[in-house]
Amino acid sequence: MTRPRATLRLQLHHDFTFDDALAQLDYFAALGVSHLYLSPITTAQPGSMHGYDTVDYGVVSEERGGEAALRRLANALHARDMGLIVDLVPNHMGVGGAHNAWWLDILEWGRHSAFARHFDVDWHSPDPVLRGKVLMPFLGAQYGDELASGRIALKFDAALARFFVQYGPHVCPICPTDYAALLQLANHADLDALAKSFQGLTTQPDDQARAAAARDALRTFVEREGTAAIDAVLQAHSGVNPVTRERLHRLLERQHFRLAWWRTATDEVNWRRFFDISALAGVRVERHDVFEAVHKLVLRLYADGVIDGLRIDHIDGLADPREYCERLRQRLISLRAHPSYIVVEKILARGETLRDDWPVQGTTGYDFMNDVGALLHDPAGAAPLAQTWTALSGQDASFADVALDARREVLAAQLAAELDHAARALHRIAREQPATRDFTYASVHRVVAQLAMHFPVYRIYPANGLRSAEDNRYFDLALQAAREALPRASLAALDQVDAWLGARAPDSGSGNGAKPSRAAQGAHATQAAQAAQATQAAQTSGHASPSGTTPATASGTSAARHTAQNPPATPLSHALIAQRTALTLFSQLTAPLAAKASEDTALYRYGRLLSRNEVGADPDDFARSAKDFHASNALRQRRFPCALLATATHDHKRGEDARARLAVLSEIAPEWSATLRAWSTLNQPQRRNDTAPSPASSGAVAGPGQWAPGPMAEATLYQTLVGCWPPDLDVGDEARVRELAERVAQWQLKALREAKLRTNWLSPDEAYESDCQAFLLDILAPQRRDGFLQALTAFVARIAPAGAVNTLLQTVLRLTSPGVPDLYQGTELWDFSLVDPDNRRPVDFALRAAALDNGAPAAKLAHWRDAHVKQAVIARLLALRARAPELLREGEYWPLEVRGVQAAHAIAFARRHGDTWAVVIGTRHAAALLDGDLPLVEPARWDDTAVVLPNGCPAVDLHDWLSDAIRNATRHDQDNVLYLRDVLSALPVAVLSNLAPA
Known part of the structure; x- marks a missing residue:
């Protein structure tokens, strides 16, 4: 199977391996996904929790279980008629450390390394000190200080017969052209003889072969005699005294790398990085030989039928994304006749679309996440929320x-x-x-x-x-x-x-x-x-x-x-x-x-409403109408009907349900503004170094640096707490409150440093950060349970039902819109996660498996706080997708008219494939319509609001897959209509079809 109905993304690492995924396969199958979608499977830096720092493209990660475990997982999936999609990182590799053989070879042999053109290294730097060298900006302090401290040390690997310099975990091989001089320092007859085999070496390929033979002889000597003589060489380069330290410095100056303080990377790094991360080096996958080396493993696994598709990470980092996609598509076609499945991680700006000439199925779904997120927001809240943000922050910039x-x-x-x-x-x-x-x-x-x-x-x-x-x-x-x-x-x-x-x-x-x-x-x-x-x-x-360079061509190339x-x-x-x-x-x-x-x-700086501060979103694009949402869906149906549809990812800033709840604030902007000011006043005594009047009480704005956390950080903290507070968390449960506080503190530190206003990653202000954490822990301390904590939980309880309506609408839209719905691990229950690493925490799959049954979602609404209703909606709609795969993935898309007094609070569309129909109806902007704590609009509140069915759509005996009720349309004004007081009487969402469950 290569065309997925629905995917489930899993984050693999040493604590969640292929075999761990295999152990949950019965649950995944019962939930209804067709494909597992795995984070990178290639060998990454030891201990990597994400896999995006690949060090060996050719080997399945042993930490994740190795190739045998991967094949066990794939076989079990295929036995269930399921498939496997894997994440590939062709843009960059993990460097530094001691595990990337390509990078180490470059450090050893410089521009004549067999891998010199595998990375985007500028060998012709305008800085004479860097010409022909690779900058290694990994030192914790300036080079001279680290050299004098002895933390830069010459060492010898007996197994490889290799001299290298080590700094912490980082290894830099010494070029064999220096081995003759090094060995002669030992004053040992046998080593003097071995030194002769290294004399006259250059870095040219032929001499590299000579060096390999000479090292074999050196290895034999060490195996026979031990390393005592070699130890004398190492001592002669010790950093403990000026003479030997100077010798070590001169040796380092002759190498094809330059060790440097990590701060130099910003100005001097002479190789392409992934963003500004000096531990990740850009790969020249545009070169044919590099492409083949990077893809050798995944192409073999694809040819063997182990994997069924690829998710390409950071496509925009490549030299020519279009050409890359064309080449990848052709290579996959050459291996298996049926169509391959390729999606690309691509962030689209407002109004931008994925290029038609890329031969891929579409994006990984950030665009859909933005579309549905904007739909949940009330445009009326944009201006008052902006005014509140300006008043609190003192900034009125867009x-x-x-x-x-x-x-x-x-x-x-x-x-x-x-x-x-x-x-x-x-x-x-x-x-x-x-x-x-x-x-x-x-x-x-x-x-x-x-x-x-x-x-x-x-x-x-x-x-x-x-x-x-x-x-x-x-x-x-x-x-x-x-x-x-x-x-x-x-x-x-x-x-x-x-x-x-x-x-x-x-x-x-x-x-x-x-x-x-x-x-x-x-x-x-x-x-x-x-x-x-x-x-x-x-x-x-x-x-x-x-790349435009002249590659080595195969023999027999035609004229x-x-x-x-x-x-x-x-x-x-x-x-x-x-x-x-x-x-x-x-x-x-x-x-x-x-x-x-x-x-x-x-x-992290702009805080009007954090639910619009998401990857792939533009906060200035605050809200979108149902018409806008329909237009985006229709466009996707025409151009990329198999693109992924995501609402949560391993890179999101906050979880899908946190965003859905925060969106409610756009509907109650005046109330939220008053709440923010009240909380700011209430918590003023907990501020650190507060020398300014409270902006909430006086309208004055504290100047930057006058108190911690400051008005902007405080306002975004309150939004974060409102968004992530679990609906079942009691303020008296001190252990759980403390656990949440620690998670939020981790988010807060990252948010403050990413904002780069009063602290940052390069030069953190630890005193300010400590004060901010102390403020957070103080306002969530047990002694505040009758003060701020009570106010916080009361407000969350006030908006949580409307947030749950948004969650159910968002879930239904993801599962019924054109495309392939993607579930991020664990989000079938509540997802109130924060930015990574919080959104990559372990998932309790046993809890989820125990909650899954065949009951109708509507029957679970009364206990909505446990999120079982969300899981049930997912399972039911995945069952519909399995029953009629083409209907919801590729079927025609029909926006439906909503009439009546509450028409602005509903959205509806139909999907059609042949004679099979599905009608999707959902509640939106429900805060003003809800009474009590149930996320359901009382039927009478809908009054005459109705959805008009299109011509040709069956009007009778429509099965609601979410409530198991049978619905019939009413004839009104020559149209067949479905009254929302009937259709949405059991759930705030409905999916009706003339196809009943098996």
């Missing part, structure tokens, strides 16, 4: 303005090296032509910085060095913003950079930067696309490099193929390579900048 400030800061403080790489690539182009040689590096750098700061999407996807019309939609917005921000003296450089970044095809002419018409650009784009197709055809056969991949060596081809390189570096700058500035900074 999220876009906050994000722009964050971009400026992140670019300067965290991605300076990446900006430098892109600017230097463009400056090299300038130096190629007399007409542009006077554009200085500084002017190009200023221009690129402004373009990146104002870029409205993660990146563009040019073909063969040229932007498409779709690319220009976004690039032109950045271009205009940069033009307004830059001084007039920089505008000529801006126009030239625009040309080099794909506005026109490069040529060998004057290079004056004149911008062609859009029609001319279209002609250039067509030519470029044809050239790209020829290149990609060669790549599919395994002989071309999409035609050789021409396709290696066009004549003209100035145009050279310029095209340079332009493609610059575009790649620019795109690999804008993507991490967008992520770090928005997701990892601005979303």
Whole structure:
């Protein structure tokens, strides 16, 4: 099975292995998912809890059980007619440490390593100290201090006969060209003889083979004689005294790496990182040999039928995502005849859609999570909540303005090296032509910085060095913003950079930067696309490099193929390579900048309503209408009907049910504003270093740094507590309250550091952080149970029923909208999780298995606080998907009209496949309609509100899969209508079908 009906995402690690997943398989099957969707299975850094720091693409992680356990799981799945989708990380690998053989080989042999072109290393750094070297920014303090402390030590691995430098867990091999001198320091006759076999070595491949043979002899000596003689060499490089320390320093200076303080990475790192994480190095998967090495294992597992599909992590980090998807698709097709399943992790900006020319099933579902999240919010709450946030925080900026400030800061403080790489690539182009040689590096750098700061999407996807019309939609917005921000003296450089970044095809002419018409650009784009197709055809056969470099071709390459991949060596081809390189570096700058500035900074600074501060969402896009939601669903049904539909992921900022509850605040904005002010006043005595009047009581705003946690952090803390407080948690249960407080404290520390306002990851203000934690623990302390804790729980109880309505609506929409619903582990019950690692906590599957039965969801509503009703809705609708797979995955999508006095509080649509229909109806914005603590609108409150059935839809004997009731339409005004007072009498949601359960 390769086309999933529904997936369930599992986070694997050493405490939850393939065999642990296998033990829960009966439950997963009973729940109704068709595929397990696993976090990365390749070998990661030891102890990794997520698997995204791969160190060996070729081996299934032994910590997760190894390949034998993976195959046991796959066999058991297939025996149940289920399948397996795995997460793959082609963009980056874990480096540092001592476990990545590719990286260690680079450190040992430098640019002549067999793996030197597997990573995006700039071997031609403008810094002479880094030319031909790899920066290793892993030292905890400055190099000189760490050297003097003795924490940088020369060691010897007897099993490998290898000298290496060790710093903590980090290992850096010494190049064998230095072994002769090292061995001679031992003053040992046998080692002197062995030293001769290392003399005269270079780093060339032939000499690497010589070195391997010499090391074999050294290994034999050590096995026979021990390491006593070698120990003398190590002592001669000890850091304990100035003489030996200087010798160690000189040895290190000759290596192909440079050990450095971790803070240097921001400015000097000369290899592409994953975002700003120096423990993850970018992989050049665009090269054919690297692609094959990265995918060797998963392709073999796919060919063997072990796995059925792939989720591609961080697609925007790749040099050419389109080409990558095409190559991957072709490789999968060549292995198994039936269609393969590929989804990509892609963050789409407001108004952006996944490109049609990517041969994938769609995204991993952040776009749907945004669509359904916005639907839950009442647009009437946007303005008053913004006013409240301004009053409390003293800031009236939009999220876009906050994000722009964050971009400026992140670019300067965290991605300076990446900006430098892109600017230097463009400056090299300038130096190629007399007409542009006077554009200085500084002017190009200023221009690129402004373009990146104002870029409205993660990146563009040019073909063969040229932007498409779709690319220009976004690039032109950045271009205009940069033009307004830059001084007039920089505008000529801006126009030239625009040309080099794909506005026109490069040529060998004057290079004056004149911008062609859009029609001319279209002609250039067509030519470029044809050239790209020829290149990609060669790549599919395994002989071309999409990076524009000349790869090693297989013997017997035909002349035609050789021409396709290696066009004549003209100035145009050279310029095209340079332009493609610059575009790649620019795109690999804008993507991490967008992520770090928005997701990892601005979303922690802007606090109007945290339920809209989510990965893939834009808080300025506060709410969407039912019409907007229908339009998004219809578009997905036409373009990517098998895309994943997610509402919770391993990367979400807060759980799906926490967001659903917080969305209720948009319906009661004035009440929430008053509550915030009351709580701020109530908890003022618990603040640290409070020297300012309370903003809640006086309207004055405390200045930054005057008290902890400060108005912004305090306001977002209250939202977090409201969102994550379990509905069954009693304030008298001190142990559970303390457990929750510790979880929130972990979130708070991350939120404060990510916001980068009064503390951050690079230079944390530990005193401020401690004060913030003390404030949190104080307001949740047992002695506050009759004060703030009572107020908090009373408010949560007030909005929790409306939050549960939102949860059930969100759940039904995910399971019935066009696409493939994805369940994140454990979220079939309440998901009040916070940002990772909280959202990756262990799951009690036994509890969930015990709760699952065949009862109708409506029968469980009375006890909704245990979330069994949510689980039952999931199971019932997955059963419907199993009964009629095409109906809800690919069936036609029909928005339905809702009439009557409460029409604004309902949403409805129909799905049709052949003669099979499903009608989906849900309650929205229910806070004003609910009475009591049951998440159900009293039937009489619906009055005349009704859903109009489309022509052709059966009107009688419709089975409600959620209540087991039989519903019949009423004829009214020549239409068949379903009155909500009838249809929604048992649950706030209904799914009616002319197909009854088996």
